[in-house]
Amino acid sequence: xxxxxxxxxxxxxxxxxxxxxxxxxxxxxxxxxxxxxxxxxxxxxxxxxxxxxxxxxxxxxxxxxxxxxxxxxxxxxxxxxxxxxxxxxxxxxxxxxxxxxxxxxxxxxxxxx
Amino acid sequence: xxxxxxxxxxxxxxxxxxxxxxxxxxxxxxxxxxxxxxxxxxxxxxxxxxxxxxxxxxxxxxxxxxxxxxxxxxxxxxxxxxxxxxxxxxxxxxxxxxxxxxxxxxxxxxxxxx
Numbered sequence: 142x143x144x145x146x147x148x149x150x151x152x153x154x155x156x157x158x159x160x161x162x163x164x165x166x167x168x169x170x171x172x173x174x175x176x177x178x179x180x181x182x183x184x185x186x187x188x189x190x191x192x193x194x195x196x197x198x199x200x201x202x203x204x205x206x207x208x209x210x211x212x213x214x215x216x217x218x219x220x221x222x223x224x225x226x227x228x229x230x231x232x233x234x235x236x237x238x239x240x241x242x243x244x245x246x247x248x249x250x251x252x253x254x
Numbered sequence: 255x256x257x258x259x260x261x262x263x264x265x266x267x268x269x270x271x272x273x274x275x276x277x278x279x280x281x282x283x284x285x286x287x288x289x290x291x292x293x294x295x296x297x298x299x300x301x302x303x304x305x306x307x308x309x310x311x312x313x314x315x316x317x318x319x320x321x322x323x324x325x326x327x328x329x330x331x332x333x334x335x336x337x338x339x340x341x342x343x344x345x346x347x348x349x350x351x352x353x354x355x356x357x358x359x360x361x362x363x364x365x366x367x368x
Contacts, residue, residue: 145297174355176355181360182360183258183343183358183359183360183361184343184345184356184358185358186354186355186356189354189355197354199354199355231297231298233298233355239285239286239347239349240285240286240305242288242300242303243288243300243355243356244300245290245297245298245299245300246297247296247297248296248297
């Protein structure tokens with residue numbers, strides 16, 4: 142039982158390049174989330190999904206897209222990376238929307254130059 | 255908009271002391287509150303989850319309390335050890351009915367001196 146895994150662990154992009162971050166969970170959770178963590182800002186929600194084939198915007202969705210084609214995977218895409226997207230990205234999952242713990246992955250450290 | 259504040263931002267104490275970390279939130283309409291631990295360069299590890307109907311939860315040397323009406327939670331760590339050194343994050347789940355995520359505080363950076 143690996144829990145929540147994220148790939149890659151580190152990535153450096155040039156401004157304007159694109160990339161996809163992959164999150165996978167093996168706990169059969171319905172709900173999945175993408176957060177970013179910036180110094181002095183705390184974690185902020187980017188997008189979330191309440192089940193396979195569904196996605197919704199969080200607090201800071203601009204510049205990101207997501208897809209949930211399979212229940213166990215939640216992808217975060219950056220179509221045209223900007224230096225402001227330099228951050229640590231965390232994926233999380235939970236069994237339900239409320240009353241349940243969220244379990245976090247180890248994070249992806251992204252630098253955009 | 256929900257805001258979560260953690261005090262102090264940093265704390266350094268000798269090994270063996272009991273300590274209290276504080277968390278406050280502005281909107282008392284929450285489903286639950288979760289305390290996490292984050293080690294440098296690592297992900298978040300869930301420590302305790304308190305439902306809005308509960309007053310406290312305990313796990314080993316950790317005890318978390320919740321006073322929803324006053325918008326406060328505390329994390330009590332007994333007999334602190336150097337291995338407890340980490341950043342502790344408090345997060346709340348709003349009861350607005352949607353499936354959106356947690357609102358986090360900025361954390362308390364804790365150092366336990368051997």
